[in-house]
Amino acid sequence: MRTAARTLPTAVGRALAALGVLLVIGLLPWLTRTDPARTILHARYADREPTPGTLAAIRRETGLDAGPLHLLGDWAFGLLRGDFGTSWVSGQPVRPDVLSALGVSLTLMAASLAVALLVAAALGARTLLAGARGPGHKPPTARAGALGAVLAALPEFLLAAVLATVFAVRLGWFPAVGWGGAPGDALHAAVLPALAMGLPAGALLGRLLDDALPGAFAEDWVRTAAASGLPPARVARHALRRVLPPLLPQFGFVVVGLTGGAVTVETLFSIPGLGGTALSAALAQDLPVLQACVLLLLALGVAVGIAVRAVRRAALGPALDAGALPALRRPALPPSRTLTATALVSAALLAGVIAYGMTRDPLHVDTAARLAPPGAAHPLGTDALGRDVLARLGHGAARTALTSLAVAAATLVLGVALGVLTRWAEGLREVVNALPPVISGLVVAGIAGSGATGAAVAVTVVAWAPIAAHTAVLYEQERAAAHVEGAVALGADRGHLLRRHILPGVLPPVLRHALLRIPALALALASLGFLGLGTEPPAPEWGRMLSENMPYAERAPWAVLAPAAALAAVGVLAVAAGALTAGARTRRGGGSR
Secondary structure (H helix, E strand, O other): OHHHHHHHHHHHHHHHHHHHHHHHHHOHHHHOOOOHHHHHHHHHOOOOOOOHHHHHHHHHHHOHHHOHHHHHHHHHHHHHOOOOOEOOOOOOEHHHHHHHHHHHHHHHHHHHHHHHHHHHHHHHHHHHHHHHOOOOOOOOOOOOHHHHHHHHHOOHHHHHHHHHHHHHHHOOOOOOOOOOOOHHHHHHHHHHHHHHHHHHHHHHHHHHHHHHHHHHHOOHHHHHHHHOOOOHHHHHHHHHHHHHHHHHHHHHHHHHHHHHOOHHHHHHOOOOOHHHHHHHHHHOOOHHHHHHHHHHHHHHHHHHHHHHHHHHHHHHHHHHHHOOOOOOOOOOOOOOHHHHHHHHHHHHHHHHHHHHHHOOOOOOOOHHHOOOOOOOOOOOOEOOOOOEHHHHHHHHHHHHHHHHHHHHHHHHHHHHHHHHOOHHHHHHHHHHHOOOHHHHHHHHHHHHOOOHHHHHHHHHHHHHHHHHHHHHHHHHHHHHOHHHHHHHHOOOOHHHHHHHHHHHHHHHHHHHHHHHOHHHHHHHHHHHHHOOOOOOOOOOOHHHHHHHHHHHOOOOOHHHHHHHHHHHHHHHHHHHHHHHHOOOOOOOOOOOO
16 A cells, blocks of 8 residues: 555656646647648648648648647557557658667667766766775865866767767768668767767766765764775775665666757767657657657656666665665865866856957957957957857857856756655656757747747756756655654654755755756757757857857867857856855754765
């Protein structure tokens, strides 16, 4: 009975969330401001005149004239027979293409995940080894902060373009585009996109691991293990087992994100994956293909969520049920000198560049100075239209950095609020995480129009899920701790428990996590700008600067490196701010999270 009571809210939330997403996707032709019949006609026959008779024929053929409920009903009954429908554009069955795209995405996800795990292990290794030597040695600090921040803040599409230029075009070691038919060819083609996606994902996981390890090494069992002569390798293994269960949900989010969120990388390398297929279908208003892609992504997200929850329950279930799980208390350690110095330098340079750029005109076009290198007239050079890169970088800071901060604040509030709901919001988190930000951006742009506000809303819609998952696992551990059980026995109500016992232990690490997510939010906004779903031209925005100048990266690298360096600086500052908050003391026990 107890297991059923715990499972029912999750299952209900998952089913309602999945139904809501599929319903919105199914209603997309009626929610957007464009006529889907015109879009389908253009996708089929680019030069054919959109006469009323032709458009009416397309509506009859696709069932658009029957209304949304009829379309959704036919699609649902087809799923019961294993039929995903017929493409509105190609006229071919949807199932073979989307299943093939799923196989490609899973292969690419596996390769990217291997890269991410190696990067995360490398970033956390120094802290792990330092803590395993015992309390007599210098306490571990955030050793990999600066490097992890830079890696996490590098745009995936920029990494993909640089890797393709160097290792595919110049050296010829790997294919620049396409996906091989044989397994060996597919793995060979997956190397560069896997590096482009795995490096930032691994940096985020490594930073979260590096942030959690000092709390494990500060516990009493480490002193006992060292006094009893336990080998450092075993201490390190036990410390990993202590910190990994709370991080498992983040691992699940990364797995799903590497599958459905690789749209820009798939587009650059012409990889027929699920994310790129969904994007193409959404742009062409090919509803059956889009619905099938989203359904598979949702199924993958739910499956990963169930697996993560099962592994975590197997590792911590008895401790959680018995109320014997102590909360990790991260010691109040100063950030590493390298991270502090890097953050100070980054802040000074970024502030100087933005301030100086704000004094210049970002819209002035000088056709005689197209792709001009840095010089006295243009300190950071010009772009393909002859506009000053420094001016566009300065004026675009508010649209990128400040928007990222606003989205981070919104996701923090939503994540904490929905994370405390735990089981009722768990299914919703799994479903939302499976929805790529680009698809969310297309839906929001179709309903409200493209622009900076729409891009921010689209990112917020899906970006709260990792924060909520982190809040939920910490809330569950704090609620099962012995001191909370004692407070309940003394008659403390839910409000008192939240204010005095649970939230003081949950909020500090969640706040640091939210700060670590700022570069990812900036990159998500930049990705939407890169795909033309963010700020509309000619307004400057760092993501749009990258997309506009990417074709000229080899001739004018300064036009691409400037916004990329600014994004990396934002990442370093976010990680440094998170490290500074680690010294905040909680009200209980004088420790900090």
